[in-house]
Amino acid sequence: MVKVGVPRALSYYRYFPMWKTMLEGMGAQVVVSEPTGRVLLEEGVRHCLDDICVPVKLFFGHALSLKDKADAIFVSRVVSVEKGDSDTYTCPKLIGLPDMVKGSLDGLPPMLEFVMDVQNRSLKASVKSLAATLGVPPSSAKNAFESSLEVQARYESELLRGLAPGAAMSKVLPDGNGSRGSEEARDTSFHRDPLSIALVGHDYLVHDSFISHDLPSRLNKLGAKAVLMSEVPDSVIEKETARYPEISWSYEKELLGAASHFLGRPDIDGVMMVIGFACGPDSIIAEIIAREVRRPESPPLTTLVLDEHTGQAGVATRVEAFVELIRRSRNKR
Numbered sequence: 001m002v003k004v005g006v007p008r009a010l011s012y013y014r015y016f017p018m019w020k021t022m023l024e025g026m027g028a029q030v031v032v033s034e035p036t037g038r039v040l041l042e043e044g045v046r047h048c049l050d051d052i053c054v055p056v057k058l059f060f061g062h063a064l065s066l067k068d069k070a071d072a073i074f075v076s077r078v079v080s081v082e083k084g085d086s087d088t089y090t091c092p093k094l095i096g097l098p099d100m101v102k103g104s105l106d107g108l109p110p111m112l113e114f115v116m117d118v119q120n121r122s123l124k125a126s127v128k129s130l131a132a133t134l135g136v137p138p139s140s141a142k143n144a145f146e147s148s149l150e151v152q153a154r155y156e157s158e159l160l161r162g163l164a165p166g167a168a169m170s171k172v173l174p175d176g177n178g179s180r181g182s183e184e185a186r187d188t189s190f191h192r193d194p195l196s197i198a199l200v201g202h203d204y205l206v207h208d209s210f211i212s213h214d215l216p217s218r219l220n221k222l223g224a225k226a227v228l229m230s231e232v233p234d235s236v237i238e239k240e241t242a243r244y245p246e247i248s249w250s251y252e253k254e255l256l257g258a259a260s261h262f263l264g265r266p267d268i269d270g271v272m273m274v275i276g277f278a279c280g281p282d283s284i285i286a287e288i289i290a291r292e293v294r295r296p297e298s299p300p301l302t303t304l305v306l307d308e309h310t311g312q313a314g315v316a317t318r319v320e321a322f323v324e325l326i327r328r329s330r331n332k333r
């Protein structure tokens with residue numbers, strides 16, 4: 001049985017239930033890299049150009065950590081995820097990820113590239129070419145694809161219910177394989193005056209406990225419930241983004257729509273943008289949110305920038321100060 005390594009980074013947080021079900025349905029054994037740690041991050045940083053965002057550096061580290069554990073490494077090329085009249089794409093790093101891996105990392109097992117480009121190519125066609133590479137007959141590939149869509153739909157409904165990716169994966173996959181940490185961040189019952197703080201940021205930043213320094217749990221310990229943007233339905237995102245100039249990056253549109261939604265919700269006490277240093281799309285969208293989306297009556301908004309140099313003390317100070325500011329302004333009302 002071929003062992004396929006899946007790096008626990010980038011699109012893993014969004015699509016792993018689909019990928020795992022599909023690969024296993026094609027007879028592969030799936031091996032996921034361990035959650036991020038210091039050594040893995042340093043390896044990723046060492047093999048990446050300085051001015052690349054930290055999520056890509058993490059991807060490199062995760063891919064390298066699978067070097068001797070898998071016969072092939074699964075790398076997605078996520079080009080477009082929205083079918084529609086307008087041209088929308090993901091970010092250039094997600095589009096060029098297989099090329100960056102090929103160009104920068106030596107000695108990896110062969111790459112299994114999986115293309116997601118719904119504007120130009122059906123997912124079925126991508127599954128067929130993956131099956132052909134694995135030597136799987138079309139009938140098995142078809143069954144694997146159908147099951148994978150069903151598991152992915154269940155995963156997405158768990159996210160909509162407010163579960164973090166790790167907890168949602170544990171619900172829909174027989175042996176879990178989710179990331180640890182964020183799902184523990186939901187109980188604020190011990191606190192007399194719990195706050196609700198919305199986290200607006202890519203799930204590969206917010207839910208990588210190492211790089212976000214356990215952000216959701218940290219808020220929880222301070223008596224604040226972390227409200228995740230994955231619980232905002234697509235229909236709400238669409239409605240919110242229609243109020244602003246068109247954005248061509250699909251995932252940034254989600255950030256904009258979620259921020260606009262949370263900044264107008266009376267039960268949200270504060271909004272924290274979580275962005276990656278050296279991320280062009282994030283820095284533009286964070287500016288638009290701060291200048292154009294935030295209204296005078298909106299709850300407080302802050303931005304937390306994460307990179308490989310961000311220390312735990314820095315995150316702790318920012319988060320504590322934000323929670324304290326919200327609590328004080330609440331007491332004055």
Ligand code: SF4
Nearest residue numbers: 053055091093276279
């Ligand atoms: S959106 Fe930003 S953080 Fe995410 S992969 Fe692209 S450049 Fe990196």
